Amino acid sequence: MIIDFHTHLDESWIGNKLMPEQTFLDLMNRYEVEVACIFTLEGFYGNCSMHNDNLAERARRNPQRLVPFATVNPKLGDQAVNELERCLANPLFRGVKFHTWLQAIAPSMVKETMIKLLKCAAKHNVPVIFHDGTPPYATTFQIAALARWVPAAKIILGHSGLSDYIVAAGQLAGELDNLYLCLTGPKSGEIKFLADTAGVDKMVFGSDLGFSDWRMLPECIDYVLQSGLHPQSISKIFYSNAVDLLDLKRRPL
Amino acid sequence: MLIDSHAMLGKENHHSLEERELIRRMDLHKVDKAIVRPMGSELIVENKLGNNRVLANGSRLLALVSVNPWFGDSALDELKRCYDSGAVGLFLHPARQGFFPVEPIAIPVLELAFSFRWPVMFHTGTYIYSDLLAVGEVARAYPDQLIIAGFGGYADMWFELPDLFDEVENLYLDTSLLFSHNVISVISKIGSSRILFGSGEPRNNYAVHFEALKRHSLSKETISAIMGDNAKRIFNIK
Numbered sequence: 001m002i003i004d005f006h007t008h009l010d011e012s013w014i015g016n017k018l019m020p021e022q023t024f025l026d027l028m029n030r031y032e033v034e035v036a037c038i039f040t041l042e043g044f045y046g047n048c049s050m051h052n053d054n055l056a057e058r059a060r061r062n063p064q065r066l067v068p069f070a071t072v073n074p075k076l077g078d079q080a081v082n083e084l085e086r087c088l089a090n091p092l093f094r095g096v097k098f099h100t101w102l103q104a105i106a107p108s109m110v111k112e113t114m115i116k117l118l119k120c121a122a123k124h125n126v127p128v129i130f131h132d133g134t135p136p137y138a139t140t141f142q143i144a145a146l147a148r149w150v151p152a153a154k155i156i157l158g159h160s161g162l163s164d165y166i167v168a169a170g171q172l173a174g175e176l177d178n179l180y181l182c183l184t185g186p187k188s189g190e191i192k193f194l195a196d197t198a199g200v201d202k203m204v205f206g207s208d209l210g211f212s213d214w215r216m217l218p219e220c221i222d223y224v225l226q227s228g229l230h231p232q233s234i235s236k237i238f239y240s241n242a243v244d245l246l247d248l249k250r251r252p253l
Numbered sequence: 254m255l256i257d258s259h260a261m262l263g264k265e266n267h268h269s270l271e272e273r274e275l276i277r278r279m280d281l282h283k284v285d286k287a288i289v290r291p292m293g294s295e296l297i298v299e300n301k302l303g304n305n306r307v308l309a310n311g312s313r314l315l316a317l318v319s320v321n322p323w324f325g326d327s328a329l330d331e332l333k334r335c336y337d338s339g340a341v342g343l344f345l346h347p348a349r350q351g352f353f354p355v356e357p358i359a360i361p362v363l364e365l366a367f368s369f370r371w372p373v374m375f376h377t378g379t380y381i382y383s384d385l386l387a388v389g390e391v392a393r394a395y396p397d398q399l400i401i402a403g404f405g406g407y408a409d410m411w412f413e414l415p416d417l418f419d420e421v422e423n424l425y426l427d428t429s430l431l432f433s434h435n436v437i438s439v440i441s442k443i444g445s446s447r448i449l450f451g452s453g454e455p456r457n458n459y460a461v462h463f464e465a466l467k468r469h470s471l472s473k474e475t476i477s478a479i480m481g482d483n484a485k486r487i488f489n490i491k
């Protein structure tokens with residue numbers, strides 16, 4: 001059984017139609033994904049509230065399976081904080097997603113607002129996942145800095161360093177108690193390193209399902225299965241670490 | 254013949270692979286031959302050690318040797334030695350070896366490799382120094398030579414792949430780190446004649462690649478081109 005911590009469920013992206021909701025759910029069934037954390041894509045470019053409402057609507061139809069993460073535009077200052085408060089007041093939302101590359105802002109350029117947003121997430125006890133691994137707005141170091149700014153917030157590197165920042169991701173997640181790794185991107189030979197360096201308890205599974213071709217899901221599953229980790233570690237990555245991060249024992253879906 | 258066009262031997266950070274272990278993995282997955290290149294210090298500074306490591310392995314492992322272009326004349330001498338010892342191509346890692354693909358420092362090394370009729374594989378995907386499009390410029394500058402985009406620009410240059418390969422007809426794609434649908438996006442545009450299956454061992458993994466291949470319904474011809482025929486042709490494998 002799997003909890004997929006990194007997916008996108010949206011209508012379209014830059015003019016291209018994305019995977020329909022039913023196809024998304026069928027794929028979850030086929031690959032034994034019990035729960036998917038769903039993010040926007042189009043909402044990274046604007047009109048966050050509408051996209052947050054769309055995510056909530058999808059979750060309302062499948063509350064046991066789809067867990068929406070809210071996205072806000074940190075360039076809007078307190079307006080963004082208010083929008084995040086609005087979303088997190090809705091018990092369907094269980095996390096926050098930023099993509100500072102696509103949202104076109106380095107966290108340090110809006111530091112005051114970012115700190116308010118992370119404190120808001122911490123107050124609601126929900127994790128905050130970021131795209132990482134891409135300069136100049138979303139390097140793994142830039143995202144890890146956020147974990148230092150607000151130690152009470154749970155920050156997740158959405159791609160665990162993606163490709164060139166893998167070593168840094170392992171080191172930083174090992175060093176910072178509130179920094180976690182989502183395995184969307186690292187290959188089999190890197191996952192063992194991340195576990196050895198950051199600790200397997202810091203790792204959750206993610207596939208980017210819905211963003212592109214459906215085969216990303218089974219390929220990401222295979223990266224973990226072929227990593228050489230102990231089956232018990234693999235089941236933590238696929239499931240129980242995500243249960244803890246989402247606090248599902250205290251707040252079941 | 255099943256040929257892996259990109260595996261790595263030696264040690265670099267957490268990655269480590271010895272010849273015998275690679276052969277064991279090849280046997281397990283029925284891979285006939287692998288094109289192997291050095292990594293870590295043996296790729297960046299101790300080229301002779303790395304080249305000896307990849308040259309020493311008989312007929313199943315073929316050597317994609319490397320020299321750091323900043324070593325100047327001694328780099329050229331080392332390449333000549335590798336040619337005499339049976340290497341099949343040159344691997345360059347601009348980000349790790351510290352040069353920009355279009356800088357003049359790389360030209361003597363490139364032109365010597367081309368004089369041997371060797372394909373040249375560049376590491377691509379690391380922003381700035383290993384920019385996929387900069388390697389595309391090298392290919393445009395030498396239209397009669399074979400240039401391979403190692404790692405296919407992984408991670409986030411996938412959106413450049415189809416058009417770049419459509420425009421630059423002497424550029425080949427190494428699949429070793431890519432998600433399979435990104436490879437298919439290039440095949441859909443240019444066909445399969447310039448696609449090289451690479452495992453990326455020990456970073457990536459044969460089992461993941463072969464499972465991924467089964468999820469696509471590629472023709473027999475496409476599969477045999479990607480999985481061996483193209484490599485056989487460009488690396489001149491008997």
Ligand SMILES: [Zn+2]
Nearest residue numbers: 006008208211
């Ligand atoms: Zn994503």
